[in-house]
Amino acid sequence: MKKYIYTLPLAALIACVSCQEEGLMTFGQEHHIYFEKFYKDAAAPGKEKADSTIASFFFENDDVSEIDAKVVVNMTGRLLEQDATFKLKVVPDMTTALPDEYKLQDAYTFRAHNVPEGAKNQSDTIAIRMFRSSRLKSMPHGVKLTVELIPMGEIQLGQTERTRAVIVLTRDAVKPEWWDTDVTNNLFGEYSSRKYKLFLLNIDKQATLNEDMLRKAPYKAIKLVRQFKQWLVEHPEQAKEEDGSAMTVNV
Structure with a gap:
C-alpha cells in the first residue's frame, strides 16, 4: 500500500493558521x-x-x-x-x-x-x-x-x-402634544399630571390614545374618556387633583 505525503508551502500554512486565529478573535484583542x-x-x-x-x-x-x-x-x-x-x-x-x-x-x-x-x-x-x-x-x-x-x-x-x-x-410625565385646546374643551378638561396618570393606570394601560387616534378614530378617544369619567364616579376618594379638588372631564 502506497503512502502519499502532502506538504504545504510554509506561507500557505501560516495563512491557514492565521485564518483560524482570526476566527477566534471575533471582537479584537483589546477591551x-x-x-x-x-x-x-x-x-x-x-x-x-x-x-x-x-x-x-x-x-x-x-x-x-x-x-x-x-x-x-x-x-x-x-x-x-x-x-x-x-x-x-x-x-x-x-x-x-x-x-x-x-x-x-x-x-x-x-x-x-x-x-x-x-x-x-x-x-x-x-x-x-x-x-x-x-x-x-x-x-x-x-x-x-x-x-x-x-x-x-x-x-x-x-x-x-x-x-x-x-x-x-x-416626577411627572411631560404633557402630550396632542392634549391641545380641542382635547381640553371637548374631552379631558384641563391637563394635570395626576389626571393623565390615573387615566393611563386605570383605563388606557397601553397608551393607545394619541394624535393618530384623535385624527383617524376620534370615537375611540371619546369612548376611552367616557370610561375614565365612569371610573372617576366609582372612585371618588382617588378622583381628586393634588390640591384636593374634584377631578373632572368634559365628555
Whole structure:
C-alpha cells in the first residue's frame, strides 16, 4: 500500500493558521467600554444624536421613594472569560441632581456571558439608584445626572461621545402634544399630571390614545374618556387633583 505525503508551502500554512486565529478573535484583542447611548452628537461623519435615559416616578405609587435608572453599557474585545469591573464618577458641570437624589455604587460589574452570533459588541445593563425629592414636584423637566466611565484593569475607554451617560429624573410625565385646546374643551378638561396618570393606570394601560387616534378614530378617544369619567364616579376618594379638588372631564 502506497503512502502519499502532502506538504504545504510554509506561507500557505501560516495563512491557514492565521485564518483560524482570526476566527477566534471575533471582537479584537483589546477591551473598550462605552455606553449604548451618545451623550453628545457623534462627530462627523457619524449621524447619531445625543440621547438620555429617563427615570420617572410617573407610573409609580406615591409612596415609592426610589427607582433604578437602567443604563446599557457595551464592550468590544474578546469575549470576557470572567466578570470585569468599572466605576462611575459624576460630571458636576453637567449635573443638576443633588447628592440625595442619586447613589452610585463603589464599583459596577460587567458580567461575562455569551453574545448572539454576529454581534459586534458585548453588552450589559447596570442600575443607578435615583431618589424622590420634594423639589421634583415643582420641576416639570426634572433633574439631570451625568456620569462618566472609569475603566479598571486593562479595560480602556471606547468612543468619546459615549464615555458619559445622561440620566433625567422626573416626577411627572411631560404633557402630550396632542392634549391641545380641542382635547381640553371637548374631552379631558384641563391637563394635570395626576389626571393623565390615573387615566393611563386605570383605563388606557397601553397608551393607545394619541394624535393618530384623535385624527383617524376620534370615537375611540371619546369612548376611552367616557370610561375614565365612569371610573372617576366609582372612585371618588382617588378622583381628586393634588390640591384636593374634584377631578373632572368634559365628555
